[in-house]
Amino acid sequence: MKSNYYIFLCLLPLLSCIAEKQPDLIPQGYSVRTIETPPEVFLGIGGMEFSPDGDLFVCTREGEVWKYIVLDKEWSLFADGLHEALGIWIDPKNAEIYVIHRPEITRLIDSNNDGRADVYETVNAGWGVTDNYHEYAFGLVRDRKGNFYGTLNTSLSWPGWARSKKWDIGRVWTKEYEDTEGKMGRAAKYRGWGFQVTPKGEFIPFASGMRSPAGIGINEKDELFFTDNQGDWEASSSLHHIVKDRFHGHPSSLMDHPDFKDQDLNAIAIEEYDKLRKRPAVWIPHGELANSPGEPTFDYTRGKFGPFTGQMFIGDQSRSNMMRVSLDKVGGEYQGVIFDFINRLQTGCIRQVFAPDGSMWVGQTGRGWGSAGGKEFGLQQVSWDGKTTPFSMHDLKLTKKGFQITFTKPVDPNLAGNPDHYNLERWGYHYHPKYGSPKTDFKKEKPTKVEISKDGLRVNLETTLETNRVYRFNLDSISAKDGTKMSNTKAWYTLNRLKG
Amino acid sequence: MKQFTAYILISLFLTVSSELIGLPDREVIIGTRHAQLRFSPEVFAVKPGTYIKLTLNNTDEMIHNLVLINGGSKEIQRLADLALNLGVRGMEMGFVPKDPSIISAIGLVQPGKKSSIEFTAPMKKGDYSFVCTFPGHSLTMRGIMKVVDDPSSVNFAEIKKASIGTTPKNGVLEVGKEARVVRVHISGVDSGRSIAVGLPGGFNYLFDAEKLMVRMGWSGPFINVGRDRRSRGGGPCSILGQKFNVGSSEFPLRVGNALRVPVVRFCGYSRLGNPEFNYEVDGVKVTQTATGNPNGQGLTYGFKVMDAPDDLYFLIKPKGLRVSSTAGKWKSDKGLVQIPANEANKFFISVESI
Numbered sequence: 001m002k003s004n005y006y007i008f009l010c011l012l013p014l015l016s017c018i019a020e021k022q023p024d025l026i027p028q029g030y031s032v033r034t035i036e037t038p039p040e041v042f043l044g045i046g047g048m049e050f051s052p053d054g055d056l057f058v059c060t061r062e063g064e065v066w067k068y069i070v071l072d073k074e075w076s077l078f079a080d081g082l083h084e085a086l087g088i089w090i091d092p093k094n095a096e097i098y099v100i101h102r103p104e105i106t107r108l109i110d111s112n113n114d115g116r117a118d119v120y121e122t123v124n125a126g127w128g129v130t131d132n133y134h135e136y137a138f139g140l141v142r143d144r145k146g147n148f149y150g151t152l153n154t155s156l157s158w159p160g161w162a163r164s165k166k167w168d169i170g171r172v173w174t175k176e177y178e179d180t181e182g183k184m185g186r187a188a189k190y191r192g193w194g195f196q197v198t199p200k201g202e203f204i205p206f207a208s209g210m211r212s213p214a215g216i217g218i219n220e221k222d223e224l225f226f227t228d229n230q231g232d233w234e235a236s237s238s239l240h241h242i243v244k245d246r247f248h249g250h251p252s253s254l255m256d257h258p259d260f261k262d263q264d265l266n267a268i269a270i271e272e273y274d275k276l277r278k279r280p281a282v283w284i285p286h287g288e289l290a291n292s293p294g295e296p297t298f299d300y301t302r303g304k305f306g307p308f309t310g311q312m313f314i315g316d317q318s319r320s321n322m323m324r325v326s327l328d329k330v331g332g333e334y335q336g337v338i339f340d341f342i343n344r345l346q347t348g349c350i351r352q353v354f355a356p357d358g359s360m361w362v363g364q365t366g367r368g369w370g371s372a373g374g375k376e377f378g379l380q381q382v383s384w385d386g387k388t389t390p391f392s393m394h395d396l397k398l399t400k401k402g403f404q405i406t407f408t409k410p411v412d413p414n415l416a417g418n419p420d421h422y423n424l425e426r427w428g429y430h431y432h433p434k435y436g437s438p439k440t441d442f443k444k445e446k447p448t449k450v451e452i453s454k455d456g457l458r459v460n461l462e463t464t465l466e467t468n469r470v471y472r473f474n475l476d477s478i479s480a481k482d483g484t485k486m487s488n489t490k491a492w493y494t495l496n497r498l499k500g
Numbered sequence: 501m502k503q504f505t506a507y508i509l510i511s512l513f514l515t516v517s518s519e520l521i522g523l524p525d526r527e528v529i530i531g532t533r534h535a536q537l538r539f540s541p542e543v544f545a546v547k548p549g550t551y552i553k554l555t556l557n558n559t560d561e562m563i564h565n566l567v568l569i570n571g572g573s574k575e576i577q578r579l580a581d582l583a584l585n586l587g588v589r590g591m592e593m594g595f596v597p598k599d600p601s602i603i604s605a606i607g608l609v610q611p612g613k614k615s616s617i618e619f620t621a622p623m624k625k626g627d628y629s630f631v632c633t634f635p636g637h638s639l640t641m642r643g644i645m646k647v648v649d650d651p652s653s654v655n656f657a658e659i660k661k662a663s664i665g666t667t668p669k670n671g672v673l674e675v676g677k678e679a680r681v682v683r684v685h686i687s688g689v690d691s692g693r694s695i696a697v698g699l700p701g702g703f704n705y706l707f708d709a710e711k712l713m714v715r716m717g718w719s720g721p722f723i724n725v726g727r728d729r730r731s732r733g734g735g736p737c738s739i740l741g742q743k744f745n746v747g748s749s750e751f752p753l754r755v756g757n758a759l760r761v762p763v764v765r766f767c768g769y770s771r772l773g774n775p776e777f778n779y780e781v782d783g784v785k786v787t788q789t790a791t792g793n794p795n796g797q798g799l800t801y802g803f804k805v806m807d808a809p810d811d812l813y814f815l816i817k818p819k820g821l822r823v824s825s826t827a828g829k830w831k832s833d834k835g836l837v838q839i840p841a842n843e844a845n846k847f848f849i850s851v852e853s854i
Contacts, residue, residue, distance in 0.1 A: 081695075084733070121768040130692045367732070
C-alpha cells in the first residue's frame with residue numbers, strides 16, 4: 001500500500017504535465033498549457049509583449065498592465081487605470097513600455113524603480129474619441145524607422161441606441177439600400193482609420209475603410225496587416241494588407257478623407273466605393289473559420305515553433321480557435337490561404353506573442369461577445385515538442401493553371417492522387433451596406449488534373465480559376481504515406497488576382 | 501525531558517534578563533515611503549512576549565508618528581478620530597491620544613529623523629495594527645504586527661500576493677492606501693478623455709484631459725465601474741459620494757489673454773505622491789494638482805508654471821463659490837483669477853462651495 005502511494009507521488013509531477021485536456025484539433029507535436037492568472041483579477045487580455053529580460057507584460061481590457069516572471073510564475077501589477085488597453089509595445093533595446101488605449105498611446109515609466117509605473121506620459125492622442133464604447137483603439141506595432149501604427153474602431157452609431165443622438169453620425173447605406181439595419185459610423189475624428197505616429201510625434205491618418213479592426217500586425221519587412229470583423233459593408237471577417245492611403249471598404253471613415261470633404265457619402269453609388277476599395281488579402285469565412293478575428297502575428301522563431309516559420313497566426317474571439325495564414329504575392333499584391341490551426345482554446349483568442357523559447361502565448365478574452373471556449377478570460381501557452389513533424393498542409397499557392405499544395409510530410413500517393421479527395425468549392429461575396437453577406441456564385445468542382453511530386457511533398461492541381469473568389473479545399477480523406485492523419489484538412493484560398 | 505526543562509529555564513532567564521538589563525530580543529525598523537503616506541515594511545512578525553526595540557525611521561518629508569494598537573481597522577479609525585480631536589493639544593501630544601487600546605507609541609518624528617521605543621509584545625497571538633495618527637495619514641499609513649510562535653513561518657510574499665486582487669467587487673472601485681487615477685466615461689459627462697482621481701481620505705475629482713478642466717469634485721467613496729466592465733461595457737461609470745460644484749470652465753488656464761481659447765496639449769500625469777497632471781497651454785508647461793479642502797466642499801488647485809511669458813488667467817464660474825488664490829487677484833465679476841507672470845511659478849487656487 002505504502003509503495004503504491006510512493007509510485008503515485010512520483011507520478012504526480014508527470015500527471016500535472018500531461019493532465020491538461022488538449023483541444024480536439026491540434027497538430028501532432030503541439031501541446032497547450034494553461035497559465036494560472038493572478039488570483040481575483042479579471043484579466044481580459046488586450047495586448048502582450050515580452051520584455052528584453054524575458055518577462056511577459058500583459059495589458060488588459062480592465063485597464064491594467066501585469067508583469068509575469070515566467071520562471072517564478074509570479075505576477076505583479078505594473079500599471080492600472082488605463083482605458084481598455086488593447087495593445088502594448090516594448091522597446092527591445094531599452095525596455096520602454098508603450099500601451100494603446102481608448103484615449104491615447106501612453107508610455108509607462110517606473111521612475112523610482114519600485115516595480116510600478118508612476119509616470120503615464122501621453123505619447124499621442126491624435127484621434128477623436130467620445131464615450132461610445134465601441135470606439136476601441138487597437139495596436140500596437142512599430143516599424144524599424146520608429147513609426148507606431150494602430151487602428152481605430154468605428155463608432156456604434158445607429159439611431160436610438162443607448163441614449164444619444166450624438167453618435168448617429170457617418171452611417172452610410174447609399175441610395176440603393178434602406179437605412180434599416182445596424183451600422184457603424186463615425187462620431188469622432190478618424191474613426192475607421194489606421195494611423196501612423198512618427199518618431200517626431202506627428203499623427204498621420206494612414207489608411208481608411210476599417211470597421212472593427214481588432215488587430216494589427218507587422219512583418220520583418222515592415223509590411224502591415226490588420227483583421228476586420230464581419231458586419232455592415234464587411235461580407236465576412238477578413239485580413240487586409242495596409243498600405244498608405246488605401247481604402248479598405250467601410251465608407252464611414254471617408255468623412256475624414258480630404259477628397260470627400262463636405263460630401264454626402266450616401267449620395268455616392270456602391271460601384272464607386274467598390275472601385276475605390278482594396279479587397280481583403282484573405283477572407284476568413286464567417287461561421288466556418290472565425291467570427292471576430294484578433295491580431296495577426298508572424299512566426300519568426302526560426303523553427304522553434306515547428307515547420308511554419310514565416311507564416312502568420314491569427315486567433316478568433318468568438319470561436320476561440322487559432323488559425324494559420326500563408327501569404328501568396330500575386331501580381332504585386334498579397335492574397336493567400338488560411339487554415340484552422342488549433343480548435344479550440346479555453347476562450348476567445350485575440351492576442352498572441354512568441355516567447356524567447358519559441359512557444360506561442362495566446363492572450364484571451366471572452367467578455368461581451370461570447371466565446372465558444374467558455375471562460376471569460378485567460379492565458380495559454382502553445383508549444384511544439386521540437387521533434388514531431390505534424391502532418392499538415394504546409395502551404396497552398398496559386399499556379400497558372402490551378403494550385404500547388406505543399407505538405408509537411410510525404411502524402412499517401414494513392415489517396416492524394418484521387419481528384420475526388422479535394423472537395424473543391426468556390427464562392428464570392430456581396431459588397432453592400434448590409435450586415436455580412438451570404439456566399440454568392442457558389443460552385444463545386446473536381447480538379448481536372450492531379451500531379452504528385454516525386455518526394456510526395458507537393459501536389460499540383462489543375463482547375464478552373466476565377467478571380468474574386470474564395471476556394472475551399474477539404475482533404476479529410478488524405479493521409480500521409482506513413483499513415484499519419486492530417487491535422488488541418490481544410491484550406492481557404494482567396495483568389496483576387498491570377499498569375500500573369 | 502531534563503534537557504527540555506533546562507532549555508525552557510534558560511530561555512526564560514534570557515528573556516527576563518534581557519528585559520532587566522534593557523537589551524531587546526528583537527529590533528524592528530519601520531521606514532516611511534517618500535511622498536506616499538505609507539510605512540515600509542507594512543508587516544512584521546514577532547514571538548509572543550518578545551522584548552522589542554521599535555524604531556521609526558522617517559525618510560519622508562512630512563512629520564509622522566507610529567502608534568501600535570490592539571485592534572484592526574475599526575480601532576484605527578477610532579484612534580485617528582481621537583487624535584484629530586486633540587485639536588491644539590495635538591502637536592504637543594504628538595497626536596497620540598490616551599487610550600487603553602494603545603500598546604506602545606512613538607511620538608512625532610521630524611523628516612529625516614529617527615525615534616525608538618522599547619516594549620514587550622503581547623502574549624496573545626494574533627494581528628495588531630500600527631498606524632500614523634497624524635491627521636489625514638491614518639487611511640494609508642498603517643501596518644500589521646503579527647504575533648506568532650514562529651515568525652520565520654510567515655510568508656510575507658504570500659501576504660503581498662493576497663493583496664494584489666484588483667478586480668472591484670460589485671463594480672465599486674475603492675481608494676486604498678494610494679491615490680487612484682482611472683480613465684473613465686462618467687455618466688452625464690460628455691467627454692471621451694476623462695480621468696477620475698481618488699485620493700486617500702475621500703476626496704475625488706474628474707479631470708478632463710481634452711478641455712484641461714476639473715469637471716467636478718465629490719467627497720466620500722470613489723466610483724462604480726460595473727457598467728463599463730460588464731459584458732461589452734457600454735454603460736458609463738458613476739461617481740459615488742457627494743458631488744460638489746467647482747465652477748468648471750473649459751480650458752480654464754490661459755496665457756496672456758483671458759478671452760482666447762488656447763492651443764493645448766495634454767502630456768500625461770505622474771502618480772508619485774499626489775497625482776500631478778502635465779500639460780501645455782500655448783506652449784507653456786503647466787503642472788497641476790488638486791487636493792480636497794479640509795473644511796467643507798471644495799478643492800485647492802496647485803499650479804506650477806514654468807517660465808510664464810505673460811500673466812495667466814484661471815477661469816472659474818463664480819456662482820455659489822468662494823475663491824481665493826495665493827497669487828494675483830480673484831475678480832468675481834469677471835470670473836477669473838489673474839496671476840502676474842512673476843508669481844506663476846507656484847501658486848494655489850482654492851474653490852469652495854458657500
